[in-house]
Amino acid sequence: MSLLGGIRPPIAVLSVLLLALAGITALSLGRVGDDRIPKAVLTSQQHFAEDGAIGMRASIDESVTDLTRTAELFNAAEPVPADAVLDKISNVYQKWLGTAVVEIKSGKLLAARGENVPLTAIDRSKLGDENGLVPRMVRLPNGETRLLSFALLNWPGEPQKLLIASSGLKFPGISLGGFRAIAVIDQEGHVLSQDGIPEPEQVLTDLQREEVAESNKQLKKFAATAAEKAKQHPVKAKEPGSGGFRGVSGSLTGGIYLGDRSLAGYATLAAPQAGEATVATGLGLTVVAMVKVAETPTGTSSMLFGLLAAGALLLIGGITVALLLGTVQRPLIRLFLESRRLTRGDLTRPVGEPKYGEAARIGAALERLRRQLLGEPADAHAPATPARRRFGATTLLAVCGVILLVWSAPLLLLLNRAGDSVVVPQQIVNDQRERTDTLTDRVRRALNEGHADLASVASLIGDRTKPSEMTEVLEHTANQHLRYQSLYVLDADGRVLARAGDDPRSPSGKGPATEPIRVFDAGTEPVIIGTAEVPGRHGAAVVGEFRIDFLNSLLKRPGLGAVRVVDAQRRVIAGNTGYLAFQKLPNGRLDALVAGTNQKVGMSPRPSGVLYRDGDDIQIAAAAPFVGGGAAKSLGWTVVSWQPASGLAIAEYNLQNRTVLAGLLGVTAAAACLGWMYIVVVRPLRTLADQAEALADGDRRTVLYPRHHDEVGAVVRSLELIRQQLPGQQRKRDGATSLAGRN
Numbered sequence: 001m002s003l004l005g006g007i008r009p010p011i012a013v014l015s016v017l018l019l020a021l022a023g024i025t026a027l028s029l030g031r032v033g034d035d036r037i038p039k040a041v042l043t044s045q046q047h048f049a050e051d052g053a054i055g056m057r058a059s060i061d062e063s064v065t066d067l068t069r070t071a072e073l074f075n076a077a078e079p080v081p082a083d084a085v086l087d088k089i090s091n092v093y094q095k096w097l098g099t100a101v102v103e104i105k106s107g108k109l110l111a112a113r114g115e116n117v118p119l120t121a122i123d124r125s126k127l128g129d130e131n132g133l134v135p136r137m138v139r140l141p142n143g144e145t146r147l148l149s150f151a152l153l154n155w156p157g158e159p160q161k162l163l164i165a166s167s168g169l170k171f172p173g174i175s176l177g178g179f180r181a182i183a184v185i186d187q188e189g190h191v192l193s194q195d196g197i198p199e200p201e202q203v204l205t206d207l208q209r210e211e212v213a214e215s216n217k218q219l220k221k222f223a224a225t226a227a228e229k230a231k232q233h234p235v236k237a238k239e240p241g242s243g244g245f246r247g248v249s250g251s252l253t254g255g256i257y258l259g260d261r262s263l264a265g266y267a268t269l270a271a272p273q274a275g276e277a278t279v280a281t282g283l284g285l286t287v288v289a290m291v292k293v294a295e296t297p298t299g300t301s302s303m304l305f306g307l308l309a310a311g312a313l314l315l316i317g318g319i320t321v322a323l324l325l326g327t328v329q330r331p332l333i334r335l336f337l338e339s340r341r342l343t344r345g346d347l348t349r350p351v352g353e354p355k356y357g358e359a360a361r362i363g364a365a366l367e368r369l370r371r372q373l374l375g376e377p378a379d380a381h382a383p384a385t386p387a388r389r390r391f392g393a394t395t396l397l398a399v400c401g402v403i404l405l406v407w408s409a410p411l412l413l414l415l416n417r418a419g420d421s422v423v424v425p426q427q428i429v430n431d432q433r434e435r436t437d438t439l440t441d442r443v444r445r446a447l448n449e450g451h452a453d454l455a456s457v458a459s460l461i462g463d464r465t466k467p468s469e470m471t472e473v474l475e476h477t478a479n480q481h482l483r484y485q486s487l488y489v490l491d492a493d494g495r496v497l498a499r500a501g502d503d504p505r506s507p508s509g510k511g512p513a514t515e516p517i518r519v520f521d522a523g524t525e526p527v528i529i530g531t532a533e534v535p536g537r538h539g540a541a542v543v544g545e546f547r548i549d550f551l552n553s554l555l556k557r558p559g560l561g562a563v564r565v566v567d568a569q570r571r572v573i574a575g576n577t578g579y580l581a582f583q584k585l586p587n588g589r590l591d592a593l594v595a596g597t598n599q600k601v602g603m604s605p606r607p608s609g610v611l612y613r614d615g616d617d618i619q620i621a622a623a624a625p626f627v628g629g630g631a632a633k634s635l636g637w638t639v640v641s642w643q644p645a646s647g648l649a650i651a652e653y654n655l656q657n658r659t660v661l662a663g664l665l666g667v668t669a670a671a672a673c674l675g676w677m678y679i680v681v682v683r684p685l686r687t688l689a690d691q692a693e694a695l696a697d698g699d700r701r702t703v704l705y706p707r708h709h710d711e712v713g714a715v716v717r718s719l720e721l722i723r724q725q726l727p728g729q730q731r732k733r734d735g736a737t738s739l740a741g742r743n
Contacts (some may be wrong), residue, residue: 006711007329009325010680011329016560017669019314021669025309029363029416041263041293041425043251043649048431049289050244052246052248052289054393055442057269060135065480066095067165068731069453071458074460082101095102095167095455097167097168099114099164101164102161102257103161104160113722114166117148118146126152130550133152134282146167147169149165174441175437177430181196182289187288189220189225190223200213205296217294218255218291219264227286245270247270248267249266249267251254251266257292261292261293262287266286269281284741286645288539301601306532309411316406327393331354331360331363336715336718338363342722347373351363369695393682393686402408407666410663410668411663422645422650424618430609430645432560432620433609433622436560436563436624440626447635451532451544452631457477457532457542461534461537474489484501484544485545486502488508491537493511504545511539512533512543513531515634517531519635526574527545528545535573560576562643563575563639564585565638565639566585567635568635568636570585604627618641618646619645622640623638623641684708
């Protein structure tokens with residue numbers, strides 16, 4: 001018999017699948033939700049740390065790029081004093097704690113701004129090495145860490161100078177909420193910078209000081225563990241099939257203090273593109289975010305349900321398999337044995353006929369053929385009854401499918417539904433709000449950085465700069481910063497003096513706008529334009545058009561759901577998924593959330609998060625307006641995010657999903673095995689019944705070919721042998737009739 005053909009393999013596979021599914025059901029539908037901290041909360045801490053790592057990596061790389069590009073712009077212009085260099089840098093950028101210009105050969109400090117730069121940590125003799133100008137971290141005597149960035153100032157005929165910028169390892173615009181701490185650690189697990197835990201002298205009571213000490217102790221433990229885990233390869237550290245963050249990230253569970261469990265997320269600084277390396281990623285830094293949450297045991301099921309479901313499946317599966325064995329397999333094997341007996345010439349015993357279906361028709365035909373082999377004519381026996389034709393193997397398979405569906409359908413549609421009473425942890429709502437606020441600040445800072453770049457270029461374009469020189473500067477800026485779709489210089493009458501990138505899309509014939517950043521509708525997408533006036537050129541300005549894809553890319557963060565940037569009229573400007581420019585938000589609840597969030601609370605609006613319940617539809621949403629300073633503040637934008645709670649790893653939804661999965665597996669196993677049986681057994685069996693009846697009715701010309709090497713094929717071979725024997729029997733009868741006539 002064929003390995004995959006015949007009646008036995010489908011029934012055997014169905015039995016094995018049902019047994020395996022019963023075991024899976026008993027285990028997976030047992031105690032779901034025993035974890036005192038839902039997995040969704042742990043995953044949220046991981047995403048929070050990833051947000052911090054992305055923000056820090058972007059800030060460090062942007063800082064280094066800005067310093068290098070600014071030095072190159074100075075090098076392309078006429079020489080200026082060191083004080084003028086630092087003054088211009090301070091006017092454009094406020095990101096560095098301290099800046100300095102040093103003459104490399106003599107080591108003389110020519111100018112300095114801000115806090116003292118640790119010049120003694122710089123070995124000037126190694127600046128010419130391959131990695132001599134790579135940024136480095138320096139530990140100050142007070143224990144703080146500074147990141148030093150370097151750039152060269154080269155003017156013909158003057159001594160070479162070193163431009164130095166010092167910055168702290170602080171997080172740019174990370175919203176911590178009220179109970180979260182965040183830290184930057186090195187490869188050994190040492191905390192280089194932290195925020196969110198107050199100093200002991202900042203608290204009033206002994207209990208608060210004890211809590212601060214406990215928080216610092218727990219943070220150091222998390223830092224040591226995260227440093228070890230950060231040494232993994234990013235691909236090996238992730239679960240199969242997971243994507244998103246390109247570095248190493250995860251979540252940690254700590255101890256309990258005063259009834260609250262400490263949780264942490266960690267993430268390494270990773271490049272935005274796979275396989276790339278940036279200045280920040282080479283520093284070996286890891287971000288650790290810690291929060292304390294209350295434990296909420298939410299056991300949503302017990303072993304009893306899983307055992308009952310598994311027992312019901314075993315009972316129903318046993319009935320189904322017994323039905324298939326008794327009504328399909330055994331009659332078919334019996335026909336196979338009876339047909340072989342007839343081909344061997346054993347015609348003494350009548351053929352045992354099954355009661356129903358195609359097997360009954362074939363059995364009746366074999367009995368008629370046995371009689372014909374004994375000498376009876378072809379029309380001496382009545383054909384199969386209509387009742388046998390109506391109730392066939394197809395009906396039996398349908399009955400078996402319905403029996404299995406009795407178990408699967410309730411799991412798919414009725415049992416363990418989450419309903420409208422799902423408990424969504426408040427920490428998830430808080431994280432949605434804080435992450436949205438962090439994302440808002442990231443978008444605002446990106447636009448401010450873009451405008452600062454334009455101002456930096458404008459400050460170096462004097463009244464004597466030629467258009468060719470302007471074009472060179474613009475092209476250099478566009479190559480270093482991919483946020484711009486086009487860069488150009490407009491005079492007061494709106495004429496383009498120089499440009500780089502795509503053609504300008506701002507309204508032609510008009511002079512530069514007075515707003516630092518503005519938006520207008522270009523028909524298919526919003527056009528975001530930054531403008532920086534050129535000193536001494538009578539109304540001329542450097543204009544940069546931001547790529548809308550650059551803005552959209554900032555919003556792509558896992559675990560936030562759908563994210564939209566809306567303007568003051570609550571029209572969509574950008575998003576992380578498909579959207580139409582300047583369309584409204586999808587529902588009135590989100591529109592009201594944005595409107596309410598933009599109401600001032602004290603000095604400025606505050607971010608807000610909310611949990612909506614509309615029957616079984618539970619949704620988490622958050623909104624955060626632009627509240628920081630800079631050129632982008634005047635836009636009046638708001639970032640809003642929302643996601644269904646059903647997509648979170650919460651106990652009730654986990655149980656519902658596992659229940660549905662068990663039902664789907666049951667339907668799949670039944671459909672696969674019964675469909676397999678229909679194709680390889682029932683359809684050939686129906687054809688065989690027609691062929692057997694035709695042969696019994698007297699069709700001796702049709703040659704019967706076995707199409708399958710299984711029980712059905714064996715019966716076909718036997719029928720062909722019988723067909724070949726029947727003409728001999730006919731000739732014997734004819735000869736006997738002629739002889740009787742002569743006598």
